[in-house]
Amino acid sequence: MSDRIARRGVIIIGGGPAGLAAAVRLHDLGVNDVLIVEREHRLGGILRQCIHDGFGLTRFKRSLSGPEYAQRFIDDVDDRGIDYLTDATVIDVTADRIVTLVCTAGVMRYGADAIVLAMGCRERTRHALSIPGTRPAGIYTAGVAQTYVNLQNTMPGREAVILGSGDIGMIMARRLTLEGAHVSTVLEILPYASGLPRNVEQCLNDYGISLRLSHTVVEILGDARLEAVKIARVDDRLKPIAGTEEICPCDTLILSVGLIPENELSLGAGVRLDPRTRGPLVDETYQTSVEGVFAAGNVLHVHDLVDFVSMEAERLAKAVVIFLDARKKDHSDRGRRDSVGIIPIIAGSEICYTVPQAVGGHSDFTLSVRARQPLRDCTLSLRTERGCVHRIHFAKMLPAKMVQIAVRAEWIEGAHELHVELSGALSRRMMKSFAPGENQLGPDTEPLQAKPGDASPEGDEVRMLSCIMCPTGCDMRVKVRLNRVVSVSGNSCKRGEQYASSEVSAPVRNIATSVSVEGGELPVVSVRLDKPIPKNKISDVMARIAKLKCTAPVEIGEVLLADVCGTASNVIATKRLAGCQLKKG
Ligand SMILES: Cc1cc2nc3c(=O)[nH]c(=O)nc-3n(C[C@H](O)[C@H](O)[C@H](O)COP(=O)(O)OP(=O)(O)OC[C@H]3O[C@@H](n4cnc5c(N)ncnc54)[C@H](O)[C@@H]3O)c2cc1C
Ligand code: SF4
Numbered sequence: 001m002s003d004r005i006a007r008r009g010v011i012i013i014g015g016g017p018a019g020l021a022a023a024v025r026l027h028d029l030g031v032n033d034v035l036i037v038e039r040e041h042r043l044g045g046i047l048r049q050c051i052h053d054g055f056g057l058t059r060f061k062r063s064l065s066g067p068e069y070a071q072r073f074i075d076d077v078d079d080r081g082i083d084y085l086t087d088a089t090v091i092d093v094t095a096d097r098i099v100t101l102v103c104t105a106g107v108m109r110y111g112a113d114a115i116v117l118a119m120g121c122r123e124r125t126r127h128a129l130s131i132p133g134t135r136p137a138g139i140y141t142a143g144v145a146q147t148y149v150n151l152q153n154t155m156p157g158r159e160a161v162i163l164g165s166g167d168i169g170m171i172m173a174r175r176l177t178l179e180g181a182h183v184s185t186v187l188e189i190l191p192y193a194s195g196l197p198r199n200v201e202q203c204l205n206d207y208g209i210s211l212r213l214s215h216t217v218v219e220i221l222g223d224a225r226l227e228a229v230k231i232a233r234v235d236d237r238l239k240p241i242a243g244t245e246e247i248c249p250c251d252t253l254i255l256s257v258g259l260i261p262e263n264e265l266s267l268g269a270g271v272r273l274d275p276r277t278r279g280p281l282v283d284e285t286y287q288t289s290v291e292g293v294f295a296a297g298n299v300l301h302v303h304d305l306v307d308f309v310s311m312e313a314e315r316l317a318k319a320v321v322i323f324l325d326a327r328k329k330d331h332s333d334r335g336r337r338d339s340v341g342i343i344p345i346i347a348g349s350e351i352c353y354t355v356p357q358a359v360g361g362h363s364d365f366t367l368s369v370r371a372r373q374p375l376r377d378c379t380l381s382l383r384t385e386r387g388c389v390h391r392i393h394f395a396k397m398l399p400a401k402m403v404q405i406a407v408r409a410e411w412i413e414g415a416h417e418l419h420v421e422l423s424g425a426l427s428r429r430m431m432k433s434f435a436p437g438e439n440q441l442g443p444d445t446e447p448l449q450a451k452p453g454d455a456s457p458e459g460d461e462v463r464m465l466s467c468i469m470c471p472t473g474c475d476m477r478v479k480v481r482l483n484r485v486v487s488v489s490g491n492s493c494k495r496g497e498q499y500a501s502s503e504v505s506a507p508v509r510n511i512a513t514s515v516s517v518e519g520g521e522l523p524v525v526s527v528r529l530d531k532p533i534p535k536n537k538i539s540d541v542m543a544r545i546a547k548l549k550c551t552a553p554v555e556i557g558e559v560l561l562a563d564v565c566g567t568a569s570n571v572i573a574t575k576r577l578a579g580c581q582l583k584k585g
Contacts, residue, residue, distance in 0.1 A: 005109045009033030010320060011099050013090045013265065014118035016045020018297025020073035021310040022116050025317035027080045031324065035110070036077070036084035037101055043077065043084060044070035045120055046143070046298075047306065049150045051526035051574065052171055052512045054198075057470055058307035065512055067526050067575040069306060071556055093117075093269040095290050113327065114292045114320050117271075117280065118313065119262040121298040123168075126255055133220030136227070142168040142256040149175055150514060153523040157252025161229055162186040163217050167195035167304070167400065169256025174203035176254075178513055178542055183207075184248060187215040187231060189238055192374050196304065196400045197466045197473030202509065206535065217253065218245065226251055259302045269293055272340070276353040277301040283341035284356050284365035285319030286312070292327075294320055301355050301368065304402050305471060308368070315366060343412060348421035350375065352399060361412050367405045371397040371422060378424030382407065384415035395492065396427050401471055460486055465503055467496045480504050508532035512574070513545055515560055520552030520577040527560060531569040540565045552577045 009031055012019045015038030023034050042048060047055070050066030057063055060072070077084065088103035099110045123141040140148070140156050146168070148154045158181050162169045165188035173183045186204060191214050193200050204211050212231075218240050219230035233244035261279035271280045272289040279300040280288040287294050296313040303309050341358030345367070352370040359365060369380065378397045382390040382405075389411035397403060412418050460479040467474045476490040478500045488500045502508060510532045514524035533541055541564050550560055554577045561571040 005098060005111045008035045008110050008112050009324070010035070010114045010116060011097075011110055011112040012036045012116040012118055013093070013099070014038065014045065014120055014297070014299065015040070015043035015084060015086065016118060016120050016297065017047060017070060017073060017306050017309045018120070018299070018313040019045070019116065019118035020070070020077055021313035022118060022296060022317045022320075023082050023084075024073060024076045024080065025314040026320060027082055029317060029321045031317075031321060034082055036082065037088050037090050037099070038084060038086045039089040041087055043074050043086065048575075049143070049146050050171075051150045051514060051528075052175070053510055053528055055306050058305065059310055063510070065526060065528055065574040066306075068556060071576060073310070090119075090265060093265045093293070095270045095293075097292055112292075113324055114294065115269075116313075116316065116320065117266055117288070117293065117295040117299050118297050119265060119299045121259040121261045121302050124255070124258040124260060129255070129257055131217055131220055133230075134222055136220065136222035136225050138222070138226030138251050139220065139253045139255065142166075142172045142254050145172055145252075145254050146175070149179060150526065151522055151524070153514065153516065155179060155181060156254070157181065157226075157250075159184065159250045160252040160254055161217070161231075161248050161250045162254045162256060164188065164256035164258070165190075165193045165195055165200070165211060165213075166256045166258065167199050168259075169254065170195050170199040170203040172254055172256065173209050174207055175513075177207045177209065178511065178538075181252075183209050184250065185210045185212055187217065188213050189216040189234055190214070192399075194400055196471050197398070197475075198468035198471060201466045201468050201473075206509065216240065220253070221247070226253055229253055259298065261299045261302065263299070266295070266299070271295075274353065274357055276347075277355060279355075281340045281357045282355065284359040284363065285323070286316040286356070287319065287323065287340065289340050292323065294323075301353065304400060308402060308404065312366075312368075343415055343418055346417055346419045348419065350422040350424070351420055354420055359412070359418070361415065362409060364406065364408050367407050367420070369403045369405065369420060369422075370401075371399055371403075374398045374427040375422065375424035376427035378422055380405070381419075381421045381423075382411065383419040383421060384412055384417065386415070394424075395474070395490075397422065397424065398427075398473075401473075463504070465500055467491060467499050469495045469499050476500055478504065507535040509535050509538065511538060511541065513542065515545060515548045515550055515571070515573075517554065517577060518549065518551045520554070522577060525550065525552075525554045525577050526574045527571050528574050529564070529567075529569040530559075530572050531567075533564075533567040533569050537565060537567055541567065541569075545571055 015036045047066035047070040053063045053065045055064045055069040088101050090101045092100040097112045123143045145156045160183045162173050217229045218232045221228040228247050228249045232240040274281045280295045296316040297309045341360050343361045344358045345354050347354050352372045355368040376396040378394045380392045460481045463478045465476045474491045478488050479486040485501045485504050488497045512528040514526050517525045554573045556576050558573045559570045
């Protein structure tokens with residue numbers, strides 16, 4: 001290792017959506033000396049393997065796949081000539097902002113005026129859960145299974161059980177099913193689905209995959225290869241109930257049991273962590289407890305939507321510019337800060353966490369909040385010692401969905417504390433297990449009391465639908481007469497009505513999958529349809545796409561197969577792969 005320490009303005013650790021968005025915005029705000037350090041061979045972060053669509057609805061007002069979303073930012077980085085190192089892993093960060101990394105050229109050290117932590121998060125593993133039993137092959141985290149299927153074209157198994165109903169688990173349940181595996185069930189230890197309602201609907205319900213709430217795996221069975229898991233119902237304290245055990249035969253167990261911010265580098269730099277988010281404590285500028293070290297994205301708190309990751313990183317970039325300007329003016333550099341802000345934000349009992357956790361109170365800021373359990377008819381209040389300063393009503397708040405509130409500095413002027421409180425009734429609509437073919441929505445309470453199939457007083461059928469057009473997942477009560485929608489209630493916008501209409505008369509879905517590639521850096525390229533297709537055509541279309549082959553290079557948006565199965569929908573590539581000629585499809 002050379003003793004020489006090269007100087008850079010800002011070093012960004014991690015080339016995922018947070019790091020890329022921060023780099024682009026910093027450049028656009030006039031900071032030219034930016035270096036992104038990424039340990040993988042390519043920029044893009046976890047989005048490279050998230051080939052399903054649903055990204056970008058807030059930021060780009062379009063439903064993109066993960067690789068398409070990432071590519072927009074990678075192109076922005078390239079267009080601006082922002083420096084980045086790939087195949088380079090940061091192994092140490094110090095409180096005086098010295099970054100040590102290992103890359104193909106060896107070990108290198110850089111000093112930086114500011115550092116942005118954007119390392120994302122990692123999955124909890126079976127070890128973290130300590131499931132008793134043998135140690136056979138066939139147990140994967142959802143992210144690893146996703147890498148196998150989506151990047152390496154390898155199926156992890158044929159008969160799967162999924163433990164955890166977070167979004168990644170449900171997305172993998174659908175993905176494995178589309179690729180021909182049988183997913184018998186998704187087990188969730190909590191009494192409610194922990195992912196978004198739209199994923200319950202479009203990843204489980206659509207494919208007849210059962211969801212068993214208040215259930216967990218209590219034993220792993222099998223020698224060389226997994227043969228079965230023993231499952232059991234759990235009580236209110238999440239302890240298995242004796243006598244409820246069942247054997248579920250399977251050759252694959254997918255663990256989707258939570259994500260944890262990558263915090264080793266943060267801890268090494270002396271950054272104080274929040275025990276609830278397990279990421280750094282930050283103020284409204286996303287500055288940690290170490291001066292000049294900032295954090296955004298999943299390294300700070302695990303986000304539900306990538307759009308919020310990008311927007312958070314862009315706000316961080318603005319704060320870094322202000323920090324660098326101030327530093328230039330007064331040449332100050334205090335290193336370790338005593339606290340991240342002078343006004344602590346105190347979360348009430350129904351709140352899982354807030355980010356930031358404390359603020360200076362000089363500027364407006366965005367407050368991210370997560371509920372502890374699913375609530376409906378909720379009121380979120382901000383209170384200082386002078387009383388309530390702001391109140392917002394939400395039809396429902398789910399632990400899976402982060403809520404963001406724009407807080408004005410004037411509301412907390414002169415305050416010593418800011419309390420964030422949430423009240424509401426427990427929502428039972430996400431709290432019902434279902435077997436294949438059943439509708440997942442449980443009854444909530446009046447007035448949404450009708451059960452699927454009930455008749456209204458006028459003789460119309462009443463159906464309960466969960467809108468899948470955006471992550472809000474509005475619970476809708478839909479009156480149907482002769483297979484046509486007569487009225488819809490419970491939707492927060494017009495798109496709910498359109499969805500209900502189409503869902504009742506001719507349901508459609510988009511699908512995302514992959515196509516084999518010859519001569520590319522990966523054996524597959526991700527694809528999606530450019531228009532949704534009738535739901536009942538999904539298996540025909542998947543069978544047709546499975547036969548498709550192409551040769552690298554492939555460009556994003558390239559049509560690999562037109563008018564698939566006469567649906568008027570085209571199969572388009574969603575990733576750029578270097579080198580190619582399309583073979584006959
Ligand atoms: C399976 C799955 C499905 C998802 N589905 C959706 C969805 O439908 N819609 C949606 O909006 N969002 C979805 N998300 C969320 C979204 O993908 C994440 O919120 C987003 O990718 C987080 O961005 P990030 O930059 O913080 O982290 P990441 O994307 O994880 O990027 C972090 C980067 O840092 C790099 N890194 C880490 N440590 C080091 C180090 N020491 N040195 C150098 N580099 C390092 C990593 O290699 C990685 O590239 C999904 C996520 C997953 C996992
Ligand atoms: S009705 Fe509107 S707000 Fe509600 S889930 Fe559908 S698109 Fe989203």
